[in-house]
Amino acid sequence: MVTVMFGKLKEKLGKTVSKLTEKIYKKGEAKEVTPEKVENETQIIKSEKEHGLKCDTLVKEKEEKEKIEETPQKKEISFFDRFKITKTIKKVLKKEVVITEDDIEDVLEELELELLEADVAYVVVEKIIESLKDQLIGMKISPNDDPGEVTINALKNAIREILSQEVIDVEEIIKEKKKKGEPAVFVFVGINGTGKTTSIAKLAYKLKNKGYSVVLAAGDTFRAGAIEQLEQHAKNVGVRVIKHQKGADSAAVIYDAIQHAKARGIDVVLADTAGRQATNINLMDEMKKVVRVTKPDLVIFVGDALAGNDAIYQAEEFNNAVNIDGVILTKVDADAKGGSALSIAYAIGKPILYLGVGQRYGDLIEFDVDWMINKLFGEEEVKFSTEREF
Numbered sequence: 001m002v003t004v005m006f007g008k009l010k011e012k013l014g015k016t017v018s019k020l021t022e023k024i025y026k027k028g029e030a031k032e033v034t035p036e037k038v039e040n041e042t043q044i045i046k047s048e049k050e051h052g053l054k055c056d057t058l059v060k061e062k063e064e065k066e067k068i069e070e071t072p073q074k075k076e077i078s079f080f081d082r083f084k085i086t087k088t089i090k091k092v093l094k095k096e097v098v099i100t101e102d103d104i105e106d107v108l109e110e111l112e113l114e115l116l117e118a119d120v121a122y123v124v125v126e127k128i129i130e131s132l133k134d135q136l137i138g139m140k141i142s143p144n145d146d147p148g149e150v151t152i153n154a155l156k157n158a159i160r161e162i163l164s165q166e167v168i169d170v171e172e173i174i175k176e177k178k179k180k181g182e183p184a185v186f187v188f189v190g191i192n193g194t195g196k197t198t199s200i201a202k203l204a205y206k207l208k209n210k211g212y213s214v215v216l217a218a219g220d221t222f223r224a225g226a227i228e229q230l231e232q233h234a235k236n237v238g239v240r241v242i243k244h245q246k247g248a249d250s251a252a253v254i255y256d257a258i259q260h261a262k263a264r265g266i267d268v269v270l271a272d273t274a275g276r277q278a279t280n281i282n283l284m285d286e287m288k289k290v291v292r293v294t295k296p297d298l299v300i301f302v303g304d305a306l307a308g309n310d311a312i313y314q315a316e317e318f319n320n321a322v323n324i325d326g327v328i329l330t331k332v333d334a335d336a337k338g339g340s341a342l343s344i345a346y347a348i349g350k351p352i353l354y355l356g357v358g359q360r361y362g363d364l365i366e367f368d369v370d371w372m373i374n375k376l377f378g379e380e381e382v383k384f385s386t387e388r389e390f
């Protein structure tokens with residue numbers, strides 16, 4: 001089953017736009033108007049070909065057209081038939097509307113429940129509702145305005161506020177460190193199984209393809225097989241790994257990798273660490289030591305989008321322990337809800353750097369607010385590859 005990325009969130013936001021729009025139409029006693037002009041047949045067929053429009057009228061029209069073709073005497077589609085094909089009813093407000101809290105209260109209450117259901121963190125839901133109220137209550141909508149556009153823009157603004165954090169330019173950090181003759185050091189932290197090792201490999205692949213030299217540090221000396229897993233990724237991607245034996249001190253391995261990179265003028269050190277539960281005090285203390293000793297340029301929290309609210313809680317705990325700089329949210333390709341992608345940055349006040357969108361080395365995309373807004377409100381449905389490279 002192909003997951004529609006952020007599918008649940010997208011559906012709920014779409015429903016809210018329709019409900020708010022209908023409320024405004026009703027209050028403004030909107031009347032239906034038909035389009036001034038009728039498209040000609042070529043435009044209709046073109047629309048059908050270009051957009052695969054299979055709406056009822058077009059399908060019905062094709063059946064009627066086939067029927068006409070069966071009876072040779074009626075070659076042309078009548079004007080009225082054409083008119084039916086492109087019948088796009090628009091509504092126009094009869095009078096100006098001033099939106100009151102009563103007008104939108106019930107729709108916003110429903111939106112609140114539905115966002116919570118899509119795994120959006122409570123603090124984020126509250127912020128979105130508050131922003132919508134600030135934007136919409138008291139707003140004047142004239143007959144020249146398009147209520148649908150007004151409501152979509154209000155929702156987009158509310159979500160943009162949530163998603164916008166200070167942007168971190170990873171390549172800028174690498175270049176700045178290179179000027180000082182030092183490697184940029186990025187340490188990856190998170191709980192077990194979220195995709196740390198995989199994301200390190202994906203970022204190594206991305207940076208290597210951009211011309212940077214990369215070395216990996218096998219800092220997960222805890223989990224059986226973790227060192228070998230990272231070595232396999234490094235081989236596949238074509239970068240080196242600095243490792244010690246299993247059970248060695250994680251900070252020491254990463255420290256050695258940094259010295260190796262310095263000695264050889266390598267641009268970037270990507271350091272793995274053992275997956276750990278935020279509740280495991282000993283492992284959290286070890287992680288604090290790793291950060292204290294290695295002084296990384298970025299501490300990157302790797303969260304699993306499928307974990308929903310748990311990913312937010314874990315990010316908050318890790319942020320309290322070692323001050324996270326940025327987030328990689330993985331398995332977004334498999335996340336039908338979308339709540340964690342919307343919530344994690346706002347909940348900890350740190351930016352999402354990348355999204356993991358599959359199991360190939362190229363399946364790591366730089367996060368961008370406009371990109372996410374477009375995915376939540378855009379028409380296109382993103383299809384991800386289910387191919388596996390690891």
Ligand SMILES: Nc1nc2c(ncn2[C@@H]2O[C@H](COP(=O)(O)OP(=O)(O)OP(=O)(O)O)[C@@H](O)[C@H]2O)c(=O)[nH]1
Binds near residue numbers: 333
């Ligand atoms: N669909 C999908 N799967 C992913 C993504 N990122 C990681 N995975 C899978 O998630 C699983 C765990 O990935 P790892 O990188 O081993 O996780 P980890 O955090 O290093 O795990 P520990 O070493 O136990 O802490 C693997 O099967 C990956 O292929 C992603 O973006 N999309």
